[in-house]
Amino acid sequence: xxxxxxxxxxxxxxxxxxxxxxxxxxxxxxxxxxxxxxxxxxxxxxxxxxxxxxxxxxxxxxx
Amino acid sequence: xxxxxxxxxxxxxxxxxxxxxxxxxxxxxxxxxxxxxxxxxxxxxxxxxxxxxxxxxxxxxxx
Amino acid sequence: xxxxxxxxxxxxxxxxxxxxxxxxxxxxxxxxxxxxxxxxxxxxxxxxxxxxxxxxxxxxxxx
Amino acid sequence: xxxxxxxxxxxxxxxxxxxxxxxxxxxxxxxxxxxxxxxxxxxxxxxxxxxxxxxxxxxxxxx
Amino acid sequence: xxxxxxxxxxxxxxxxxxxxxxxxxxxxxxxxxxxxxxxxxxxxxxxxxxxxxxxxxxxxxxx
Amino acid sequence: xxxxxxxxxxxxxxxxxxxxxxxxxxxxxxxxxxxxxxxxxxxxxxxxxxxxxxxxxxxxxxx
Numbered sequence: 001x002x003x004x005x006x007x008x009x010x011x012x013x014x015x016x017x018x019x020x021x022x023x024x025x026x027x028x029x030x031x032x033x034x035x036x037x038x039x040x041x042x043x044x045x046x047x048x049x050x051x052x053x054x055x056x057x058x059x060x061x062x063x
Numbered sequence: 064x065x066x067x068x069x070x071x072x073x074x075x076x077x078x079x080x081x082x083x084x085x086x087x088x089x090x091x092x093x094x095x096x097x098x099x100x101x102x103x104x105x106x107x108x109x110x111x112x113x114x115x116x117x118x119x120x121x122x123x124x125x126x
Numbered sequence: 127x128x129x130x131x132x133x134x135x136x137x138x139x140x141x142x143x144x145x146x147x148x149x150x151x152x153x154x155x156x157x158x159x160x161x162x163x164x165x166x167x168x169x170x171x172x173x174x175x176x177x178x179x180x181x182x183x184x185x186x187x188x189x
Numbered sequence: 190x191x192x193x194x195x196x197x198x199x200x201x202x203x204x205x206x207x208x209x210x211x212x213x214x215x216x217x218x219x220x221x222x223x224x225x226x227x228x229x230x231x232x233x234x235x236x237x238x239x240x241x242x243x244x245x246x247x248x249x250x251x252x
Numbered sequence: 253x254x255x256x257x258x259x260x261x262x263x264x265x266x267x268x269x270x271x272x273x274x275x276x277x278x279x280x281x282x283x284x285x286x287x288x289x290x291x292x293x294x295x296x297x298x299x300x301x302x303x304x305x306x307x308x309x310x311x312x313x314x315x
Numbered sequence: 316x317x318x319x320x321x322x323x324x325x326x327x328x329x330x331x332x333x334x335x336x337x338x339x340x341x342x343x344x345x346x347x348x349x350x351x352x353x354x355x356x357x358x359x360x361x362x363x364x365x366x367x368x369x370x371x372x373x374x375x376x377x378x
Contacts, residue, residue, distance in 0.1 A: 001324055001366065001373070003129055003166065007231065008317040012347055014112055015366055018123065019346045021115035030330055036117040038328040040129065040166075043113040049203055050232040051316065052071065052210035054225040058316070060207065064135055064177065064184070066255055066292065071128040077238055078232065079157050084241035085185055088151040093144045095138055099243040103255065103292075105196065106239040114127065120127070133294065140364055147367035149357065162369040168322065168366040173285055175296040178273035179287040188271065190261055190304065190310070192318055193357065197254040197284055205283050212279040220262055220271045229318065229355075240253065247253070259357065262361040303331055304336035306351040312333065 002028050003040045009058065010045040019045055064101045065091050065115040072121065080106055127164045128154050135169040135184065143169055192229045192240065199234040199237050206232055253290045254280050261310065262297040269295055318355045322356050324373065325360040331356055 004024055012020075021041045028039045048059035067087055075083075086103045112120035128149055138146075151165045174185035193213055199207075210230045218226045237248035264272075277291045277302055300311035319339055327335075340354045363374035 001369075003168075005320040006317060007319075007341075008347055008349075014120075015124075016346055017078060017112065017115075018120055020342060021120055022118045023342040023346065024339060026353075027335055027342070028321075028323075029332075030336065031240070031334045034323075034328055036226045036320075037119070039116065041098065041118075042129075042341045043115070043244055046231060049206065050098040050234070051122035052206075052214065052230040053228065055214035055230075057203075057210055058202075064179075066294075068131040068133075069128060069154075069158075070130075071154075075158055077246075078237065080241075081246055082143065082157045082191075083153055085244045086143045087150060088241065088244035090149040090153070091132075091148055092132075092147065094142050095134055097134075102242065102244070104241040104244075105235060105255075106241075108239070109223055124143075140372075140374075141368075143364065145371055147372055148370045151367065151370035164366065165370070167367040167370075168361060171365070172294060175269065176297070178269075178277065178293040179291065179294075181274045181277035181291070182315075183273055185266075187305055190305075192357070193257045193258040194259075195254060195280075196256075197280075197286075201284055208283045209279060212278060212283065216272060217258075217260075218270050220275065220285040221260055223260075231318075242253075245311070272365075298357060301332065302360070304332075304340065304358075305354065307337045307340035307354070309329075309333055309336055310331040311329075 001038045002032060002034055004028065004043065005042045005044065007044045009044055009051065010047050012045070064096060067091065067096055067102070067104045068107065069104065070107045070109055072114065073110050075108070128158060128160055128176065130154065130165070130167045132167065133170045133172055135177065136173050140173070190227045191221060191223055192231065193217065194231045194233065196233045198240065199236050202235055254284060254286055256280065256291070258293065258295045259296045259298055262299050262305065264297070265294065316342065316353045317349055318357065319343065320359065320367060322359045322361055325362050327360070372374045
């Protein structure tokens, strides 16, 4: 039953999403006592120019 | 007043979205007693590599 | 696979949600060619004091 | 602590997003008494063919 | 057309939400060139026990 | 920078949310290479009467 939505900056690889989906699902099953089949994980890739903190777009920050 | 958000895998056609928007709006009006003008439907196309169930990305499943 | 999220003002009855879930799921199956089991509908009841249009909270509008 | 999510049609410029992020963050700080660092603003660009009102996709409306 | 969703901790007053709705709508109109009528602002009050940063629920932090 | 949103049925305990927040944050740090401080986890408790699968509200299912 749980739906987990992960918003991150664009740039995570396929392998990272695979690993995140696996570990988050495992956490939901072990801790929240749901089943793997019932656990949906959705990734949303947010471009840096669509994400702001402290009033500044991430694409405008020097990192 | 209702906002309906539909998350589906990428691949639905324009015609399918037209039909879904029409039928969902109709349902909101008839059942929830709102007006068509007040009903917003937003589609989000989720690529299969951004969607996991049972801890596996949909793009890695054999379907 | 679709997740449908319906945000409406608080006050819809259990029967209205039953009917909406049924009709929206049917639409997803018939139009988007998914299965009923794969279709999740989530309702979020929004109090009128948490919803604004034209810059005014719905709880402050005369309707 | 606040997360503000802005869903608009595709087409807003980088400068518009900069200005929106700045003004919305300022509003959160001044009115909701949070800090700029704690305020996240996320923009989601919605293509007109993914947005419907009155049961009609925005891409099908004459505006 | 924009939908703005503001997630904040529970505790903001009615007056704060009024003011936020007003200022955010104004920003959308002035900067993103939409109309007030087309701008929807939704507040979601998140209890501190439902919000974590650095892996710790806000209700468990000393502030 | 990531925001993780977990929608589950009402009924998870404070201890379960603590543990989920800890493990999910750890996963984001280890796998997606972000920092704990930048990782926000938000839980949304969904009552069973607001959640449907196969067109039926969870509160109407025999489990």
